[in-house]
Amino acid sequence: MGQKLNARLWAMLLLVASGGFLVGCGAETPEAEAPDTAIEEPTAETATDGEEEGILEIRASGEDRAVEGFTSKDGWELSFDHIYVTFDEVTAFQSDPPFDAQADDSIQAVQEVRLPELTTVDLTADPDDEDSVLIDEVAAPAGRYNALSWKMAQATDGPAEGYSMVFQGTATRDGETIDFTLKMSPEFTYTCGDFIGDERKGILEADSMADLQATFHLDHLFGDAGKADDDSTNLMALGFDPLANLAEDGVVDVSTDELEELLSEEEYAMLTDMVIPELGHVGEGHCQVSELS
Amino acid sequence: MKLPPLALLTLAGVGGLPTAALGHGVILERQATEAIEVTAQYDTGEPLTEAQVLVFSPEDPQNPWSQGRTDDQGRFWFRPDQDLVGTWEVIVRQAGHGGLVTVEVEETGAATAENPAAEGDDSGSSMQSASVNGVNDVANLSPLHRVVLMGTTIWGFIGTALFFWRRKD
Numbered sequence: 450m451g452q453k454l455n456a457r458l459w460a461m462l463l464l465v466a467s468g469g470f471l472v473g474c475g476a477e478t479p480e481a482e483a484p485d486t487a488i489e490e491p492t493a494e495t496a497t498d499g500e501e502e503g504i505l506e507i508r509a510s511g512e513d514r515a516v517e518g519f520t521s522k523d524g525w526e527l528s529f530d531h532i533y534v535t536f537d538e539v540t541a542f543q544s545d546p547p548f549d550a551q552a553d554d555s556i557q558a559v560q561e562v563r564l565p566e567l568t569t570v571d572l573t574a575d576p577d578d579e580d581s582v583l584i585d586e587v588a589a590p591a592g593r594y595n596a597l598s599w600k601m602a603q604a605t606d607g608p609a610e611g612y613s614m615v616f617q618g619t620a621t622r623d624g625e626t627i628d629f630t631l632k633m634s635p636e637f638t639y640t641c642g643d644f645i646g647d648e649r650k651g652i653l654e655a656d657s658m659a660d661l662q663a664t665f666h667l668d669h670l671f672g673d674a675g676k677a678d679d680d681s682t683n684l685m686a687l688g689f690d691p692l693a694n695l696a697e698d699g700v701v702d703v704s705t706d707e708l709e710e711l712l713s714e715e716e717y718a719m720l721t722d723m724v725i726p727e728l729g730h731v732g733e734g735h736c737q738v739s740e741l742s
Numbered sequence: 743m744k745l746p747p748l749a750l751l752t753l754a755g756v757g758g759l760p761t762a763a764l765g766h767g768v769i770l771e772r773q774a775t776e777a778i779e780v781t782a783q784y785d786t787g788e789p790l791t792e793a794q795v796l797v798f799s800p801e802d803p804q805n806p807w808s809q810g811r812t813d814d815q816g817r818f819w820f821r822p823d824q825d826l827v828g829t830w831e832v833i834v835r836q837a838g839h840g841g842l843v844t845v846e847v848e849e850t851g852a853a854t855a856e857n858p859a860a861e862g863d864d865s866g867s868s869m870q871s872a873s874v875n876g877v878n879d880v881a882n883l884s885p886l887h888r889v890v891l892m893g894t895t896i897w898g899f900i901g902t903a904l905f906f907w908r909r910k911d
Contacts, residue, residue, distance in 0.1 A: 547829065547844050593803060645833055645840040649804055681786070733840030 481679060498651040501655035504691035505589040507539050507564060508660050509599070510581035511572035514667045521620075522672025525627075525689040529618035533571040533609035534665065536584050537602035539564040539650070541594045541661050546595040550735045556596045556640065569604045581662055597661045597731055598640040600741065612704070613637075614728075616670075620689050627696045629689075632704040635721055636741035639663070639729035646732030660714045663730060669727040685723050691716050782816045782834040789816025793836035800828025800847075821848050847848055 450530045461594060484734040499690045511532055513519075518528035542548070543560035601613045609615040614633040618628060644662055653659040668676070672686035691712055710718050726738040784789040794810050795818045799807040812818045812834065822845065822901050830845040 489781075494821075547831070549844075630854055643831075645842055646836065649798075652804055681784070733835060733838060734842065 451699060458621040472588060478578050488619040489545065502587050502588050503589045503591050503653045503657045503659065505541055505562060505651075505653055506509075506586045506660035507541065508581040508665070509536070509570050509572060509584050509586045509643065509663045509665070511667055512580065514673075515572040515578065515665070516574075518618075519671075520668070521676035522674055522676070522678070522683040522686055523690045524618040524623075524674060525671070526624045526633045527618060527620050527671060527689065527695065529616065531608070531617045531666075532665075533569055533604070533612075533615040534572060535567060535602050535604040535609055536564070536663070537567040537600040539568075539584060539599040539663075541587075541589065541598070542596040542598070542641075543592045543594055544596040546719040548640075550640065550642045556574065556598070557635050558596075560590055560592055560594075562587050564656055567602060567605065569607050569609050570667050584663070589653060591653050591655040591657075593660055594653060594659070596641065597644075597651075598638065599729075600636060600638050601662055601729065602636050602741075603634060610661045613726060614725075620693065622693075625693075625695055626699055628700050629696075630702040631692065632702075632707050633725060635725055637726060637729070638739045639736040640738075641729070641731040641736035642720055642734050644732045645734040650732075655673055664730040664732050667728075668728055670724050685719070685727070687724055688717060732733040778830075778832075780812075780818045780820075780832050780843060780850045782798050782812055782818075782841060784839070789814070790834060790836045790839065791816060796833045796835075797822075798831040799823065799826045800824055800830060800831070809908065821847075831875065904909050 454674065467480045477634050493537055513531050515529055518526065520526050521522075540561055540563040542556050542558040544556045546557065564587055567586050568583070570582045570584055574582070591621050603613050606611050609632075612632045612634050615637050616629070616631040619628055621627075641663075644663075646664075650661055651661050669686055672683040672688050673680075676683055692701050695703060696712055703711065705721065710722065712720065724739070729736050729738065754797075776884055780795070784790070790812055791814050793816070795810050796806040796813060797808040797820050798805075799822070807823075807830075807908060810820075817834075818834070820832075823849060827847050827849055830847060832843050832845065834841050834843075857907055
């Protein structure tokens with residue numbers, strides 16, 4: 450009798466325990482572990498020991514528009530004899546993590562190389578490359594160069610002396626031809642991330658050669674008839690009409706300092722606050738821009 | 743009072759519930775996998791539809807690991823190889839507009855968006871966002887699995903109770 454009571458007592462305990470387990474099961478729904486979203490700390494993994502080097506070319510491009518010309522948003526057919534741009538403090542970086550120009554980030558360089566001199570180039574011509582022109586080249590540790598910065602500075606000598614960017618060319622519309630020279634003096638620093646284009650750039654292996662490219666989008670200045678009128682590029686571009694209106698005897702030769710007096714306040718603000726800062730890219734990749742003067 | 747040895751073992755089993763369940767032959771496995779969603783749009787809110795997408799693994803930044811096109815809402819999904827730990831890069835391009843977003847795949851297999859806002863454009867109308875979401879596909883038990891798990895465990899308790907409850911003739 451005592452054994453039977455003990456057995457029944459334990460059976461009751463088991464049933465009560467199973468009931469408790471059911472409650473426990475209901476309360477403890479299986480949960481997937483959330484992925485660890487912590488961002489890894491930057492490391493110097495991509496830096497090299499300095500012994501394995503290659504040659505890094507830094508090039509500049511005005512794309513096809515600089516070489517072949519194009520039609521502005523207001524119908525002027527533009528061709529360019531020269532587009533001078535002056536570069537200073539051109540620096541290529543291996544950034545880890547990769548630099549995001551649209552965030553409030555700064556480049557976290559594990560390696561960097563800088564061109565030594567202020568250099569003026571002409572975006573319209575290079576006998577070896579129709580699409581870009583060499584600024585300079587530098588011996589650099591092998592690795593992945595995924596960020597580029599430069600100052601668009603005023604030239605100290607040469608055909609663009611005193612200006613950071615100079616356009617010389619011809620505009621034609623409805624039988625009217627205007628020879629134009631537009632001289633820009635504002636200086637900006639462009640800080641850009643990885644090149645985005647048809648090919649990847651900046652991947653430098655030892656005893657090899659790679660290149661990076663500073664790219665200038667001329668449609669931001671003149672607009673592009675190939676795009677819709679309400680395309681944001683055209684909405685934010687100056688066009689050529691404001692310059693054509695200043696021409697005398699088919700010639701306009703003007704600087705941005707003079708344009709401050711000659712353009713409307715709205716047009717001048719567009720030129721200096723929106724157009725010139727938007728000129729610099731890395732392929733299709735964006736840049737952070739800060740004005741120097 | 744002297745406790746029956748079998749009862750002690752069963753009580754110990756209450757603390758080790760999964761053992762009791764798996765003892766009835768139900769094998770439960772969980773595998774966390776992750777898919778990455780990239781969304782590309784201009785700052786006007788207009789999506790980059792049918793845009794070219796190139797995915798580069800940490801092993802080869804030169805040649806795409808995968809490629810495709812965004813859908814009509816500017817979205818693209820891919821599932822990175824969790825064995826390739828490091829920074830993955832996704833480039834989205836369309837007619838001169840482009841942006842890049844990176845995804846960090848860590849040792850644990852977790853994927854983290856390094857720069858959820860993509861960079862780049864051709865027009866001042868930048869690709870404004872490239873959201874990256876980790877998705878756990880198989881981590882949760884299905885309702886059927888839960889029912890089977892609870893049922894087999896309860897039946898184990900009831901059977902054991904009936905064993906002690908039975909009359910000895």
